[in-house]
Amino acid sequence: MNEASLYQFRLYVVGDTPSGRKARDNFKKIREYLRPDEVQLEVVDILQAPERAEMDRIIAVPTLVRISPPPNFRIIGDLSDSAHLRTFFAIPEDGNNKLEVRP
Amino acid sequence: MTKENSKIPVEKLGTGIEGFDLISQGGLPIGRTTLVTGTAGSAKTVFAAQFLAEGIRKSNEPGVFVTFEEHPSEIRKNLLSMSWHIQEWEERDLWRFVDASPQPGHETIESGEFDLGALLARIEYAVRSIGAKRISIDSLGAVFTLFNNATLVRAELRRLSAALKGMGVTALMTAERTQEFGEIARFGVEEFVADNVIILRNVLEAEKRRRTIEILKFRGTTHQKGEYPFTVLPDQGIIIIPLSAIELKQRSSGLRVPSGSPEMDRMCGGGFFRDSLILVSGATGCGKTLMTAEFIHGGAKKGEKCLLFAYEESREQLLRNASGWGIDFESLERNNQLRVVCAYPESAGLEDHLIAIKQEIDSFKPDRVAVDSVSAMERVGSNRGFREFMISLASFVKHREIPGMFTATTATLMGGPSVTESHFSSITDTIILLRYVEMLGEMRRGVTVLKMRGSMHEKDIREFTIDHQGMHIGKASGSHFGHVPELTRLSVDAVCVREDLSGDLDGMDGTSHGFRIGSASKRRNRSA
Numbered sequence: 001m002n003e004a005s006l007y008q009f010r011l012y013v014v015g016d017t018p019s020g021r022k023a024r025d026n027f028k029k030i031r032e033y034l035r036p037d038e039v040q041l042e043v044v045d046i047l048q049a050p051e052r053a054e055m056d057r058i059i060a061v062p063t064l065v066r067i068s069p070p071p072n073f074r075i076i077g078d079l080s081d082s083a084h085l086r087t088f089f090a091i092p093e094d095g096n097n098k099l100e101v102r103p
Numbered sequence: 104m105t106k107e108n109s110k111i112p113v114e115k116l117g118t119g120i121e122g123f124d125l126i127s128q129g130g131l132p133i134g135r136t137t138l139v140t141g142t143a144g145s146a147k148t149v150f151a152a153q154f155l156a157e158g159i160r161k162s163n164e165p166g167v168f169v170t171f172e173e174h175p176s177e178i179r180k181n182l183l184s185m186s187w188h189i190q191e192w193e194e195r196d197l198w199r200f201v202d203a204s205p206q207p208g209h210e211t212i213e214s215g216e217f218d219l220g221a222l223l224a225r226i227e228y229a230v231r232s233i234g235a236k237r238i239s240i241d242s243l244g245a246v247f248t249l250f251n252n253a254t255l256v257r258a259e260l261r262r263l264s265a266a267l268k269g270m271g272v273t274a275l276m277t278a279e280r281t282q283e284f285g286e287i288a289r290f291g292v293e294e295f296v297a298d299n300v301i302i303l304r305n306v307l308e309a310e311k312r313r314r315t316i317e318i319l320k321f322r323g324t325t326h327q328k329g330e331y332p333f334t335v336l337p338d339q340g341i342i343i344i345p346l347s348a349i350e351l352k353q354r355s356s357g358l359r360v361p362s363g364s365p366e367m368d369r370m371c372g373g374g375f376f377r378d379s380l381i382l383v384s385g386a387t388g389c390g391k392t393l394m395t396a397e398f399i400h401g402g403a404k405k406g407e408k409c410l411l412f413a414y415e416e417s418r419e420q421l422l423r424n425a426s427g428w429g430i431d432f433e434s435l436e437r438n439n440q441l442r443v444v445c446a447y448p449e450s451a452g453l454e455d456h457l458i459a460i461k462q463e464i465d466s467f468k469p470d471r472v473a474v475d476s477v478s479a480m481e482r483v484g485s486n487r488g489f490r491e492f493m494i495s496l497a498s499f500v501k502h503r504e505i506p507g508m509f510t511a512t513t514a515t516l517m518g519g520p521s522v523t524e525s526h527f528s529s530i531t532d533t534i535i536l537l538r539y540v541e542m543l544g545e546m547r548r549g550v551t552v553l554k555m556r557g558s559m560h561e562k563d564i565r566e567f568t569i570d571h572q573g574m575h576i577g578k579a580s581g582s583h584f585g586h587v588p589e590l591t592r593l594s595v596d597a598v599c600v601r602e603d604l605s606g607d608l609d610g611m612d613g614t615s616h617g618f619r620i621g622s623a624s625k626r627r628n629r630s631a
Binding site: 012014017019022023026046047050051053054057058059060061062063071072073074075076077078079080081084085088 | 201202203204206208209210211212213214215216217218219220221222223224225227228249250
């Protein structure tokens, strides 16, 4: 990973919760489709850094924010709805290339 | 789970919003959540912000404002018109925003399960970091528009409400309603967030907007019932007019003050009482304004400060008329003995007029006050609004323990009932009638003291004339007077709108229902 990563994401969670863990696991799977070495993920625990949530105006958790490339995009939830994710990350749907997230 | 001790009754936190602590009998229940609902434009956001602003201004209590609708920068800007310098408060850690307003240009999609734990954590952080005692959340309806899943939002708001109790803050949440009368709030939020519900209304009534506030419920504690009018003023915010909550504790004194006319003093048995309300009723051109001018002149001669509200004439007209009666208002004003406030009744709503009057009285601190005429205000509001205006005005002046003279214009030239009289006569201490009377084939002016609470007074009708030296009240005319039709109708006028306010002895007949006049002969018999 380097400064010039193509994709930069920030995942907001509150402490260690099932939905937070699920979101991380599911994000790993998505990463496979996005040239893994170019994807940077920062996990922010709001209990540790509430002022960061304030800055990004986060209300719900988990929230995944795409920092780059612009525009700023947000996904709320544990990333378990694959149909939505395919659209969001522009992952083509075909037989060999199946995105399987934890429901 | 709450931290409340069940043995201690619900305590209240004084909000500092003018009038609210009176109608709520102390403020909002401490450590609980109160829901404020209202239609669009019913001043919910102002109420929510003022709850925090007054906490800061009056008791230095920090507050957190959670906004789901407007961006903090908008709120800062809008509320600057109330002279609330939020930015300054933020710098001093007295005010903190939790910004949950929608961000334009940020696309959000939902994928799978989530909760509002982030919001909760942020609110808790904000409350802790400044030691907030008060929190306002504006508005719950907007939270529902942020997410697709209403059931989830409902559950999360319930969690928020419970969490707020744990934080020991007194919370105020706003919610929208779609109509003035009907369901309490959209999305049924009142069912799960609030022990306490307040409704703000903004109703169109006889072509006038009328704002009212009603405390619908306070669980486990008391409050005044019913709607109370309020207004929103620049620099001050919400001001509630607590009509029936007004305490009747004015003292009654036997001190007399001159009416301005020695003859009138004699008719009243030695002048007006210092803490009395005097109603002067008469047709247009009958001499009511003259009577107020004499009243003020009489006060000024004694070195008193006088305040005159004129709603029928312009300032120039009034000064000219007064100088025509030999009374120099201008020099009195220069000596700071008089302040004349002229306004068109239509220039503002009744509530605003009332507050303007109160503020003038509070700042000028007059020894006597006159309003010419109160009946001009009939045009401004609905019948009910006018009645509330009169009662509130009367009790305010009484509390100051200064004499107040109010004039009322009768609807017809020959006298007869007016709305003002029917609303006002039972709470005034003294009633003076000015009438055109027919005498020996001529129309002349007559004056009589109809009621003088707590004192003997003359019952005669006296003729009076007006010249460049003012009012001249003649001797009692006795049988020279002809038919005075309006006087026989007065028993109908005196419809009591309230029970006798002060409980004072009624000078006329000892009943609490104002006054009654049967016939001329009966009147003579009772004469002192």
